Amino acid sequence: MNRRQPQIKLQAFLANLPMFSEMNGADLDRIAAHTLPHYAEKGQSICQCGDPCTGFHLVVYGQVKLGFTSAQGIEKVVEIVRPGQSFGEALMFLDAPYIVFAQALSDSMLLHVAKQAVFDELARDPGFSRRMLSGLSRRLHGLVRDVEAYTLRSSQERVIGYLLAELRDDADASPVEVHLSAGKSVIASRLNMTPEHFSRILHELGNAGLIEIHGRTVRIPDLERLRGYRV
Amino acid sequence: MNRRQPQIKLQAFLANLPMFSEMNGADLDRIAAHTLPHYAEKGQSICQCGDPCTGFHLVVYGQVKLGFTSAQGIEKVVEIVRPGQSFGEALMFLDAPYIVFAQALSDSMLLHVAKQAVFDELARDPGFSRRMLSGLSRRLHGLVRDVEAYTLRSSQERVIGYLLAELRDDADASPVEVHLSAGKSVIASRLNMTPEHFSRILHELGNAGLIEIHGRTVRIPDLERLRGYRV
DNA sequence: GCGCGGCTTTGATCTAGGTTAAATGTAGCC
DNA sequence: GGCTACATTTAACCTAGATCAAAGCCGCGC
Numbered sequence: 001m002n003r004r005q006p007q008i009k010l011q012a013f014l015a016n017l018p019m020f021s022e023m024n025g026a027d028l029d030r031i032a033a034h035t036l037p038h039y040a041e042k043g044q045s046i047c048q049c050g051d052p053c054t055g056f057h058l059v060v061y062g063q064v065k066l067g068f069t070s071a072q073g074i075e076k077v078v079e080i081v082r083p084g085q086s087f088g089e090a091l092m093f094l095d096a097p098y099i100v101f102a103q104a105l106s107d108s109m110l111l112h113v114a115k116q117a118v119f120d121e122l123a124r125d126p127g128f129s130r131r132m133l134s135g136l137s138r139r140l141h142g143l144v145r146d147v148e149a150y151t152l153r154s155s156q157e158r159v160i161g162y163l164l165a166e167l168r169d170d171a172d173a174s175p176v177e178v179h180l181s182a183g184k185s186v187i188a189s190r191l192n193m194t195p196e197h198f199s200r201i202l203h204e205l206g207n208a209g210l211i212e213i214h215g216r217t218v219r220i221p222d223l224e225r226l227r228g229y230r231v
Numbered sequence: 232m233n234r235r236q237p238q239i240k241l242q243a244f245l246a247n248l249p250m251f252s253e254m255n256g257a258d259l260d261r262i263a264a265h266t267l268p269h270y271a272e273k274g275q276s277i278c279q280c281g282d283p284c285t286g287f288h289l290v291v292y293g294q295v296k297l298g299f300t301s302a303q304g305i306e307k308v309v310e311i312v313r314p315g316q317s318f319g320e321a322l323m324f325l326d327a328p329y330i331v332f333a334q335a336l337s338d339s340m341l342l343h344v345a346k347q348a349v350f351d352e353l354a355r356d357p358g359f360s361r362r363m364l365s366g367l368s369r370r371l372h373g374l375v376r377d378v379e380a381y382t383l384r385s386s387q388e389r390v391i392g393y394l395l396a397e398l399r400d401d402a403d404a405s406p407v408e409v410h411l412s413a414g415k416s417v418i419a420s421r422l423n424m425t426p427e428h429f430s431r432i433l434h435e436l437g438n439a440g441l442i443e444i445h446g447r448t449v450r451i452p453d454l455e456r457l458r459g460y461r462v
Numbered sequence: 463g464c465g466c467g468g469c470t471t472t473g474a475t476c477t478a479g480g481t482t483a484a485a486t487g488t489a490g491c492c
Numbered sequence: 493g494g495c496t497a498c499a500t501t502t503a504a505c506c507t508a509g510a511t512c513a514a515a516g517c518c519g520c521g522c
Contacts, residue, residue: 070383078378090368093361099375122360129353129360130324136367137321143374144330147309150381151423152301155509184470192382197509199471215518386479415500428479430501446488464522471516480507487500492493 010035010111013060017084019131027121027128034117040064040104051098053091055114059083062108065186066100077189078146080105080182090136092118105182150192158191159201160226163211163218174223180216205229241266241342244291248315250362258352258359265348271295271335282329284322286345290314293339296417297331308420309377311336311413321367323349336413381423389422390432391457394442394449405454411447436460 011028014020020031034055040046046057046064057064059081066087067077078100081087091098092115121128149158166178180187188198202218205211210226212219220226242259245251251262265286271277277288277295288295290312297318298308309331312318322329323346352359380389397409411418419429433449436442441457443450451457 068379068383074383076379076382078375090371093365093368094372096372099372099379122364123357126354126357126360129357129364133353133360133363133367134324136364136371137324140321140367140371140374141325141327141330143371143378144309147374147378147381148299148307148330150378151307152299152305194510195470196472196511200509203471425480426500427481427502431479434501466521467519469516469518472514474512474514476509476511478508478510481505483503483505485500485502487498489496489498491495491497 010037013111017058017086019086019128019135021131022127023125027125031113031117031121034114036112036114038110038112040108040110042104042106042108044104046102046104046110047088047098049098049101053088053096053098053115055112055116055118056086056088056092057102058086058111058113060109060111062110063105063182064102064108064110065105065182065190066102067189068100075189076192077186080186080190082181086135089118089132090139105186155191155193155197156201156204156231158193159198159205160229162187162191163220164223164227167223174221176220176223178218178220180218184216241268244342248289248317250317250359250366252362253358254356258356262344262348262352265345267343267345269341269343271339271341273335273337273339275335277333277335277341278319278329280329280332284319284327284329284346286343286347286349287317287319287323288333289317289342289344291340291342293341294336294413295333295339295341296336296413296421297333298420299331306420307423308417311417311421313412317366320349320363321370336417386422386424386428387432387435387462389424390429390436391460393418393422394451395454395458398454405452407451407454409449409451411449415447 011025011032014028014031014035015023020028023031037060038046038057040062049068061083064081064087065077066079066081067075069075079087081102087102088098118132122132149161153161163178166180167176182190184198185195188195191198193201202211202213205226206213208229210220210222210229212221241263242256245259245262245266246254251259254262268291269277269288271293280299292314294314295312295318296308297310297312298306300306310318312333318333319329349363353363380392384392394409397411398407413421415429415433416426419426422429424432433442433444436457437444439460441451441453441460443452
């Protein structure tokens with residue numbers, strides 16, 4: 001109805017992201033002018049390995065998985081991207097094509113922010129550069145943690161780590177429930193194991209009384225006990 | 232003898248790095264004023280996991296390994312840093328302590344550039360921000376490639392990949408020699424396998440006629456054949 | 463309610479790569 | 493040269509986790 005409505009919402013959404021926080025109206029207008037919404041249905045591909053990079057992507061709602069496909073067609077999920085998170089920034093600065101694919105895990109809305117808008121803003125606003133550097137650093141840090149987990153931790157430790165990380169801001173009063181936000185096969189791949197093995201580990205932890213599994217909901221009766229569990 | 236000599240050399244060294252290229256004399260002076268040389272003998276620790284980050288490190292000569300240590304004391308090398316390369320930038324932007332340790336693999340000289348000098352320069356020079364973003368992006372990209380290798384490639388493929396990557400700018404005229412720049416155990420750890428397994432793979436490749444091993448020198452008679460080798 | 467197609471679980475079996483241990487090099491260093 | 497200390501190799505054996513195959517389960521459309 002009102003043509004300006006989407007435009008206004010767009011800027012309000014951007015303003016709430018760490019990357020664009022502290023920007024004034026004019027700055028946001030410039031970014032918004034180079035931003036395009038993109039709706040993807042569950043299962044739909046957002047970008048493919050090899051595609052050129054023309055900007056970066058923000059998830060507004062829904063869920064997106066990033067991953068690679070091996071020569072034999074095996075798929076490995078590197079990251080599950082949630083609302084408010086973004087991907088593809090690094091590629092903008094490298095002029096390199098995507099090395100991962102992105103696919104919607106559920107019906108999702110994304111925003112595509114054109115490279116040029118970002119570059120212009122970087123040249124104009126040192127604060128924006130700093131936030132961009134922070135964002136990339138956080139990503140890098142997370143990836144190093146992932147490498148540590150893949151190379152130095154057992155599957156069981158990775159599963160426990162995942163469950164504990166999913167709590168985030170939730171209460172730490174001990175009887176907690178974690179809701180698995182994606183299918184178990186996707187989570188298994190993200191943790192670098194087969195769905196079968198993931199299932200077995202979940203049940204082992206269940207038998208040990210550390211968790212209770214009800215479909216996609218995992219109840220943790222005693223957080224500290226799960227934190228300290230070995231073998 | 233001449234007190235100014237080291238200062239001048241310092242700026243000349245910095246000016247040759249991608250990160251500081253295109254900087255004018257005054258800019259370089261400001262950076263150099265907050266840069267301290269650091270000499271580390273082979274085996275000496277440069278920083279430990281948990282240390283606070285006060286700036287980033289540049290390798291002038293020598294070689295530095297970055298890695299983590301598991302709770303059981305097992306060590307995993309994440310990266311081997313060579314002259315002209317740097318590490319620890321991301322941590323500056325996160326105000327987080329080191330999650331890896333750094334140790335000299337051979338007698339090395341490093342430079343420590345203080346956080347403040349970087350931050351001042353970022354606020355002053357958008358070009359520097361861009362180069363910093365490129366640098367971090369490159370690092371991120373490399374890590375994603377590593378994750379792909381760790382999760383989707385066999386040990387043998389990782390070894391072949393490593394040998395081919397070590398060629399870099401070297402001639403691609405087919406009889407090539409690669410010199411392993413670090414001990415085999417360090418390289419094995421970098422490739423996420425045991426020294427024993429690394430040794431076995433090298434000999435398998437040798438038996439298949441793909442490489443010839445002479446101590447730390449590996450001769451590759453036919454590059455294309457090594458590139459295309461499977462199982 | 464019924465049946466179809468995709469997830470998830472379970473069990474049996476297999477294997478890449480790790481572990482252990484001992485032999486063999488090799489590099490400094492007196 | 494000969495010694496010591498460490499790096500590398502070799503061989504035998506073992507295990508975490510993958511693969512394969514067959515049920516269950518569960519949500520969804522009709």
